[in-house]
Amino acid sequence: MPDLAKTERILSRAARAPSSHNTQPWLFRFGETWIELLADRTRALPSNDPDDRELTISCGCALMTLRVAAAAEHLGCDVTLMPEAEDEDLLARLSFTGEPEAELAQLAPAIERRQTHRVAFEKRPVGEEHVATLFEAATSEGAWFVPLVREEDRQAAAGLVAEGDATLWQDPSWRRELAQWMHPRRTGDGLTLPWLALPAARLVVRRFDMGGGVAANDAHLAEGSPLLAVLGSFGDTPRHWLRAGQALQRLLLCGVGLGLQASFLNQPIQVARLRPDLQTLTGQEGPPQILLRMGYSKDQLVPTPRRPVADMVIGPEGPG
Protein backbone atom coordinates (compact mmCIF):
# COMPACT_ATOMS: atom_id res chain seq x y z
CA MET A 1 0.00 0.00 0.00
CA PRO A 2 1.69 3.29 -1.05
CA ASP A 3 2.22 6.02 1.53
CA LEU A 4 1.75 9.68 0.69
CA ALA A 5 5.46 10.24 0.01
CA LYS A 6 5.49 7.41 -2.54
CA THR A 7 2.40 8.77 -4.27
CA GLU A 8 3.97 12.21 -4.41
CA ARG A 9 7.12 10.78 -5.99
CA ILE A 10 5.08 8.85 -8.56
CA LEU A 11 3.02 11.91 -9.53
CA SER A 12 6.08 14.18 -9.75
CA ARG A 13 7.70 11.74 -12.14
CA ALA A 14 4.50 11.41 -14.23
CA ALA A 15 4.52 15.20 -14.63
CA ARG A 16 7.83 14.87 -16.54
CA ALA A 17 5.99 13.21 -19.44
CA PRO A 18 6.14 15.03 -22.80
CA SER A 19 3.05 16.90 -24.03
CA SER A 20 2.27 18.97 -27.10
CA HIS A 21 3.34 22.61 -26.59
CA ASN A 22 4.25 21.45 -23.04
CA THR A 23 0.62 22.02 -22.04
CA GLN A 24 0.69 19.23 -19.40
CA PRO A 25 -3.02 18.59 -20.07
CA TRP A 26 -3.59 16.13 -17.22
CA LEU A 27 -5.00 15.97 -13.72
CA PHE A 28 -4.51 13.30 -11.06
CA ARG A 29 -6.81 12.05 -8.33
CA PHE A 30 -5.60 9.48 -5.83
CA GLY A 31 -6.44 7.36 -2.82
CA GLU A 32 -4.46 4.83 -0.78
CA THR A 33 -4.53 2.11 -3.41
CA TRP A 34 -5.26 3.90 -6.68
CA ILE A 35 -4.47 6.85 -8.95
CA GLU A 36 -6.80 8.23 -11.61
CA LEU A 37 -5.65 10.17 -14.67
CA LEU A 38 -8.00 12.80 -16.08
CA ALA A 39 -7.83 15.03 -19.15
CA ASP A 40 -7.53 18.73 -18.36
CA ARG A 41 -9.30 20.13 -21.41
CA THR A 42 -8.80 23.72 -20.22
CA ARG A 43 -5.26 23.10 -21.57
CA ALA A 44 -6.44 21.97 -25.02
CA LEU A 45 -5.07 23.41 -28.28
CA PRO A 46 -8.17 23.88 -30.46
CA SER A 47 -6.25 25.08 -33.54
CA ASN A 48 -3.34 22.67 -33.39
CA ASP A 49 -5.33 19.71 -32.11
CA PRO A 50 -9.08 20.17 -32.74
CA ASP A 51 -10.08 16.62 -31.68
CA ASP A 52 -7.90 16.50 -28.52
CA ARG A 53 -5.98 13.68 -30.21
CA GLU A 54 -2.54 14.94 -29.18
CA LEU A 55 -3.94 15.94 -25.79
CA THR A 56 -4.99 12.31 -25.24
CA ILE A 57 -1.66 10.98 -26.55
CA SER A 58 0.12 13.29 -24.08
CA CYS A 59 -2.04 11.87 -21.29
CA GLY A 60 -1.10 8.38 -22.52
CA CYS A 61 2.56 9.40 -22.07
CA ALA A 62 1.75 10.48 -18.50
CA LEU A 63 -0.01 7.15 -17.94
CA MET A 64 3.04 5.17 -19.04
CA THR A 65 5.21 7.33 -16.77
CA LEU A 66 2.85 6.61 -13.85
CA ARG A 67 3.23 2.88 -14.55
CA VAL A 68 7.03 3.10 -14.75
CA ALA A 69 7.29 5.25 -11.61
CA ALA A 70 4.96 2.90 -9.71
CA ALA A 71 7.03 -0.12 -10.76
CA ALA A 72 10.15 1.67 -9.49
CA GLU A 73 8.36 2.02 -6.12
CA HIS A 74 7.78 -1.78 -6.18
CA LEU A 75 4.08 -1.39 -6.93
CA GLY A 76 2.16 -3.54 -9.38
CA CYS A 77 -0.54 -1.76 -11.40
CA ASP A 78 -3.82 -2.90 -12.83
CA VAL A 79 -4.79 -0.30 -15.46
CA THR A 80 -8.32 0.27 -16.77
CA LEU A 81 -8.64 2.68 -19.68
CA MET A 82 -11.70 4.97 -19.62
CA PRO A 83 -13.37 3.11 -16.74
CA GLU A 84 -16.59 5.16 -16.67
CA ALA A 85 -18.46 5.20 -20.00
CA GLU A 86 -20.25 8.47 -19.14
CA ASP A 87 -17.09 10.33 -18.04
CA GLU A 88 -14.89 10.92 -21.08
CA ASP A 89 -12.41 13.00 -19.07
CA LEU A 90 -11.57 10.08 -16.79
CA LEU A 91 -8.93 8.49 -19.00
CA ALA A 92 -7.49 5.77 -16.78
CA ARG A 93 -7.61 4.22 -13.35
CA LEU A 94 -4.54 2.50 -11.89
CA SER A 95 -5.12 0.13 -9.00
CA PHE A 96 -2.01 -0.87 -7.09
CA THR A 97 -2.17 -4.62 -7.03
CA GLY A 98 -0.10 -7.63 -8.05
CA GLU A 99 3.57 -7.83 -8.87
CA PRO A 100 5.53 -4.78 -10.12
CA GLU A 101 6.62 -5.09 -13.77
CA ALA A 102 10.41 -5.46 -13.59
CA GLU A 103 10.87 -4.36 -17.21
CA LEU A 104 9.07 -1.09 -16.54
CA ALA A 105 10.99 -0.44 -13.31
CA GLN A 106 14.22 -0.53 -15.34
CA LEU A 107 13.01 2.41 -17.43
CA ALA A 108 12.58 4.71 -14.41
CA PRO A 109 16.02 6.40 -14.53
CA ALA A 110 15.20 7.55 -18.08
CA ILE A 111 12.15 9.57 -16.97
CA GLU A 112 14.22 12.59 -15.96
CA ARG A 113 16.84 12.08 -18.71
CA ARG A 114 14.36 12.01 -21.63
CA GLN A 115 14.16 15.37 -23.40
CA THR A 116 12.83 16.57 -26.72
CA HIS A 117 16.00 17.24 -28.77
CA ARG A 118 15.17 19.62 -31.61
CA VAL A 119 18.84 19.95 -32.59
CA ALA A 120 20.98 17.69 -34.79
CA PHE A 121 22.03 14.28 -33.50
CA GLU A 122 25.33 12.47 -33.86
CA LYS A 123 25.68 11.39 -37.50
CA ARG A 124 25.96 7.62 -36.89
CA PRO A 125 22.91 5.55 -37.82
CA VAL A 126 20.77 3.86 -35.19
CA GLY A 127 21.85 0.23 -34.91
CA GLU A 128 19.46 -2.52 -36.02
CA GLU A 129 19.33 -4.04 -32.52
CA HIS A 130 18.35 -0.69 -31.08
CA VAL A 131 15.64 -0.25 -33.72
CA ALA A 132 14.35 -3.71 -32.79
CA THR A 133 14.20 -2.69 -29.10
CA LEU A 134 12.19 0.43 -29.98
CA PHE A 135 9.89 -1.68 -32.14
CA GLU A 136 9.33 -4.14 -29.30
CA ALA A 137 8.63 -1.29 -26.84
CA ALA A 138 5.98 0.29 -29.08
CA THR A 139 4.27 -2.89 -30.24
CA SER A 140 4.09 -4.32 -26.70
CA GLU A 141 1.70 -1.43 -25.93
CA GLY A 142 -0.62 -2.09 -28.87
CA ALA A 143 0.77 0.41 -31.38
CA TRP A 144 2.62 -0.05 -34.67
CA PHE A 145 6.10 1.35 -35.34
CA VAL A 146 7.60 1.71 -38.82
CA PRO A 147 11.09 3.11 -39.45
CA LEU A 148 11.30 4.82 -42.85
CA VAL A 149 14.39 3.24 -44.33
CA ARG A 150 14.26 3.69 -48.11
CA GLU A 151 15.76 6.98 -49.24
CA GLU A 152 12.73 7.83 -51.39
CA ASP A 153 10.39 7.29 -48.41
CA ARG A 154 12.50 9.52 -46.17
CA GLN A 155 12.54 12.23 -48.80
CA ALA A 156 8.80 11.94 -49.32
CA ALA A 157 8.24 12.21 -45.55
CA ALA A 158 10.51 15.26 -45.40
CA GLY A 159 8.47 16.81 -48.22
CA LEU A 160 5.26 16.19 -46.27
CA VAL A 161 6.81 17.80 -43.16
CA ALA A 162 7.67 20.91 -45.20
CA GLU A 163 4.19 21.03 -46.75
CA GLY A 164 2.66 20.62 -43.28
CA ASP A 165 4.76 23.47 -41.89
CA ALA A 166 3.75 25.75 -44.76
CA THR A 167 0.05 24.97 -44.21
CA LEU A 168 0.12 25.42 -40.43
CA TRP A 169 2.06 28.69 -40.54
CA GLN A 170 -0.41 30.15 -43.06
CA ASP A 171 -3.17 29.82 -40.46
CA PRO A 172 -3.34 32.95 -38.23
CA SER A 173 -5.28 31.16 -35.46
CA TRP A 174 -2.67 28.38 -35.33
CA ARG A 175 0.08 31.02 -35.04
CA ARG A 176 -1.85 32.90 -32.35
CA GLU A 177 -2.23 29.70 -30.33
CA LEU A 178 1.48 28.92 -30.65
CA ALA A 179 2.34 32.45 -29.49
CA GLN A 180 -0.01 32.06 -26.51
CA TRP A 181 1.94 29.01 -25.34
CA MET A 182 5.34 30.74 -25.58
CA HIS A 183 6.03 31.41 -21.91
CA PRO A 184 8.79 32.54 -19.60
CA ARG A 185 10.27 29.62 -17.67
CA ARG A 186 8.72 30.68 -14.37
CA THR A 187 5.16 29.89 -15.50
CA GLY A 188 6.10 26.20 -15.42
CA ASP A 189 4.52 25.25 -18.75
CA GLY A 190 4.52 26.07 -22.45
CA LEU A 191 7.42 26.52 -24.84
CA THR A 192 9.95 28.49 -22.86
CA LEU A 193 11.97 31.42 -24.08
CA PRO A 194 14.24 33.81 -22.20
CA TRP A 195 11.98 36.57 -20.88
CA LEU A 196 13.95 39.26 -22.72
CA ALA A 197 13.38 37.66 -26.12
CA LEU A 198 9.81 36.70 -25.39
CA PRO A 199 7.73 39.74 -26.37
CA ALA A 200 9.45 40.11 -29.76
CA ALA A 201 9.31 36.39 -30.51
CA ARG A 202 5.60 36.22 -29.64
CA LEU A 203 4.87 39.21 -31.83
CA VAL A 204 6.76 37.74 -34.79
CA VAL A 205 5.03 34.35 -34.48
CA ARG A 206 1.59 35.96 -34.15
CA ARG A 207 2.04 38.37 -37.08
CA PHE A 208 4.21 36.68 -39.67
CA ASP A 209 4.01 33.50 -41.69
CA MET A 210 7.50 32.04 -41.19
CA GLY A 211 6.41 28.75 -42.73
CA GLY A 212 9.02 28.90 -45.51
CA GLY A 213 12.06 29.04 -43.23
CA VAL A 214 10.66 26.58 -40.70
CA ALA A 215 9.72 24.16 -43.50
CA ALA A 216 13.22 24.20 -44.99
CA ASN A 217 14.82 23.62 -41.59
CA ASP A 218 12.44 20.80 -40.61
CA ALA A 219 12.76 19.06 -43.98
CA HIS A 220 16.54 19.21 -43.59
CA LEU A 221 16.30 17.73 -40.07
CA ALA A 222 13.96 14.99 -41.29
CA GLU A 223 16.15 13.99 -44.23
CA GLY A 224 19.31 14.01 -42.12
CA SER A 225 17.92 12.19 -39.08
CA PRO A 226 19.65 8.92 -38.23
CA LEU A 227 16.24 7.31 -37.65
CA LEU A 228 12.94 8.63 -39.01
CA ALA A 229 10.01 6.55 -37.81
CA VAL A 230 6.24 6.62 -37.61
CA LEU A 231 4.22 5.45 -34.63
CA GLY A 232 0.63 4.57 -35.37
CA SER A 233 -2.43 2.84 -34.02
CA PHE A 234 -5.07 0.36 -35.17
CA GLY A 235 -7.93 2.85 -34.91
CA ASP A 236 -8.48 6.53 -34.22
CA THR A 237 -10.48 6.77 -30.98
CA PRO A 238 -9.45 8.11 -27.54
CA ARG A 239 -8.59 4.55 -26.44
CA HIS A 240 -6.26 4.17 -29.43
CA TRP A 241 -4.68 7.55 -28.63
CA LEU A 242 -4.10 6.49 -25.02
CA ARG A 243 -2.42 3.30 -26.24
CA ALA A 244 -0.32 5.29 -28.73
CA GLY A 245 0.76 7.67 -25.94
CA GLN A 246 1.83 4.80 -23.71
CA ALA A 247 3.70 3.20 -26.62
CA LEU A 248 5.36 6.53 -27.43
CA GLN A 249 6.62 7.11 -23.90
CA ARG A 250 7.73 3.49 -23.52
CA LEU A 251 9.80 3.68 -26.69
CA LEU A 252 11.21 7.09 -25.77
CA LEU A 253 12.30 5.83 -22.32
CA CYS A 254 13.75 2.65 -23.85
CA GLY A 255 15.60 4.85 -26.33
CA VAL A 256 17.17 6.94 -23.57
CA GLY A 257 18.57 3.74 -22.04
CA LEU A 258 20.32 3.14 -25.39
CA GLY A 259 21.70 6.68 -25.65
CA LEU A 260 18.94 7.84 -28.03
CA GLN A 261 16.86 11.01 -27.86
CA ALA A 262 13.98 12.11 -30.08
CA SER A 263 12.05 15.03 -31.43
CA PHE A 264 8.74 15.34 -33.24
CA LEU A 265 7.85 16.23 -36.82
CA ASN A 266 4.10 15.76 -36.59
CA GLN A 267 3.04 18.31 -39.19
CA PRO A 268 1.91 15.72 -41.81
CA ILE A 269 -0.39 14.23 -39.16
CA GLN A 270 -1.66 17.55 -37.81
CA VAL A 271 -2.66 18.63 -41.33
CA ALA A 272 -5.49 16.17 -42.02
CA ARG A 273 -5.14 16.13 -45.81
CA LEU A 274 -1.47 14.98 -45.57
CA ARG A 275 -2.09 12.15 -43.11
CA PRO A 276 -3.14 9.53 -45.73
CA ASP A 277 0.05 10.27 -47.71
CA LEU A 278 2.21 9.58 -44.65
CA GLN A 279 0.19 6.45 -43.92
CA THR A 280 0.83 5.19 -47.47
CA LEU A 281 4.59 5.51 -46.88
CA THR A 282 4.29 3.19 -43.86
CA GLY A 283 2.21 0.53 -45.63
CA GLN A 284 0.03 0.24 -42.49
CA GLU A 285 -3.75 0.05 -42.37
CA GLY A 286 -4.15 2.05 -39.17
CA PRO A 287 -3.57 5.82 -38.92
CA PRO A 288 -0.20 7.39 -38.11
CA GLN A 289 -0.13 9.27 -34.78
CA ILE A 290 3.45 10.56 -34.36
CA LEU A 291 6.39 11.16 -36.70
CA LEU A 292 9.66 10.96 -34.81
CA ARG A 293 13.27 11.66 -35.59
CA MET A 294 15.71 9.88 -33.32
CA GLY A 295 19.43 9.68 -32.91
CA TYR A 296 22.27 9.41 -30.44
CA SER A 297 23.04 12.43 -28.30
CA LYS A 298 25.17 12.96 -25.24
CA ASP A 299 23.94 16.53 -24.78
CA GLN A 300 21.86 17.14 -21.70
CA LEU A 301 19.65 20.19 -22.36
CA VAL A 302 18.18 22.48 -19.71
CA PRO A 303 15.06 20.57 -18.64
CA THR A 304 11.76 22.08 -19.75
CA PRO A 305 9.73 23.35 -16.80
CA ARG A 306 6.71 21.70 -15.21
CA ARG A 307 3.93 23.14 -13.04
CA PRO A 308 3.90 22.19 -9.36
CA VAL A 309 2.31 18.76 -8.95
CA ALA A 310 -0.15 20.26 -6.43
CA ASP A 311 -1.69 22.17 -9.37
CA MET A 312 -2.33 18.86 -11.15
CA VAL A 313 -4.06 17.12 -8.26
CA ILE A 314 -7.77 17.18 -7.67
CA GLY A 315 -9.71 15.32 -5.07
CA PRO A 316 -11.03 13.66 -3.20
CA GLU A 317 -13.82 11.47 -4.65
CA GLY A 318 -12.54 8.07 -5.76
CA PRO A 319 -13.40 4.98 -7.75
CA GLY A 320 -16.80 3.39 -7.64
Ligand SMILES: Cc1cc2nc3c(=O)[nH]c(=O)nc-3n(C[C@H](O)[C@H](O)[C@H](O)COP(=O)(O)O)c2cc1C
Ligand atom coordinates in the same frame (compact mmCIF):
# COMPACT_ATOMS: atom_id res chain seq x y z
C1 LIG B 1 1.69 14.28 -28.60
C2 LIG B 1 2.88 15.18 -28.68
C3 LIG B 1 3.06 15.98 -29.78
C4 LIG B 1 4.18 16.81 -29.88
N1 LIG B 1 4.36 17.56 -31.02
C5 LIG B 1 5.47 18.29 -31.16
C6 LIG B 1 5.72 18.97 -32.38
O1 LIG B 1 4.92 18.90 -33.34
N2 LIG B 1 6.86 19.70 -32.49
C7 LIG B 1 7.76 19.78 -31.45
O2 LIG B 1 8.78 20.44 -31.60
N3 LIG B 1 7.54 19.14 -30.28
C8 LIG B 1 6.43 18.39 -30.10
N4 LIG B 1 6.22 17.71 -28.94
C9 LIG B 1 7.21 17.81 -27.85
C10 LIG B 1 6.76 18.78 -26.77
O3 LIG B 1 6.85 20.12 -27.20
C11 LIG B 1 7.62 18.55 -25.49
O4 LIG B 1 7.32 17.28 -25.00
C12 LIG B 1 7.38 19.57 -24.40
O5 LIG B 1 7.79 20.84 -24.81
C13 LIG B 1 8.13 19.21 -23.12
O6 LIG B 1 9.51 19.12 -23.34
P1 LIG B 1 10.33 17.77 -23.07
O7 LIG B 1 9.77 16.71 -23.99
O8 LIG B 1 11.75 18.11 -23.37
O9 LIG B 1 10.12 17.38 -21.61
C14 LIG B 1 5.11 16.86 -28.81
C15 LIG B 1 4.91 16.06 -27.69
C16 LIG B 1 3.81 15.22 -27.62
C17 LIG B 1 3.63 14.32 -26.42
